[in-house]
Amino acid sequence: EIKPDRPDFFLQAWWPDYNSPLNYSYPLFYSQSAGANGQNAGYYTDPTVDKLIDQGSKGTSVDQIVAPFKQAQQILSKDDPAGIFMAQSPDRTVVSAAIKNQVFNVLYLGTFDFYAISRS
Numbered sequence: 001e002i003k004p005d006r007p008d009f010f011l012q013a014w015w016p017d018y019n020s021p022l023n024y025s026y027p028l029f030y031s032q033s034a035g036a037n038g039q040n041a042g043y044y045t046d047p048t049v050d051k052l053i054d055q056g057s058k059g060t061s062v063d064q065i066v067a068p069f070k071q072a073q074q075i076l077s078k079d080d081p082a083g084i085f086m087a088q089s090p091d092r093t094v095v096s097a098a099i100k101n102q103v104f105n106v107l108y109l110g111t112f113d114f115y116a117i118s119r120s
Helices: 021-029 047-057 062-079
Strands: none
Touching: 021 047, 021 062, 047 062
16 A cells, blocks of 8 residues: 555665664564654554564563564564565675684674784
8 A cells, every 4th residue: 555654665774772683673663663753664564563572572581582573573574574675794804814803793783892802
């Protein structure tokens, strides 16, 4: 259904505040985060996804947190895709073999744990 107050197509990127499935799903796919209320610029709405996000956000064990977000991921990426998920560019860093402990930060792209790096 075409809605004149919503975009037909747009490019969106997201940089999380912290490494948690909640920090990806709530801002981007939770119904109440649509439009001016958050980053859900595509106005994605699915009551099941909302319920799973709520359930995962209240979990008190790893399993109680991970299981609902895995179900939400299945819906958002396969069953009822919220968008066309293009890619994450690969990290290509060239360093001398003398540099040790270079650990790529998987959350903040292109950054490293500076204090762990040393020269042999």
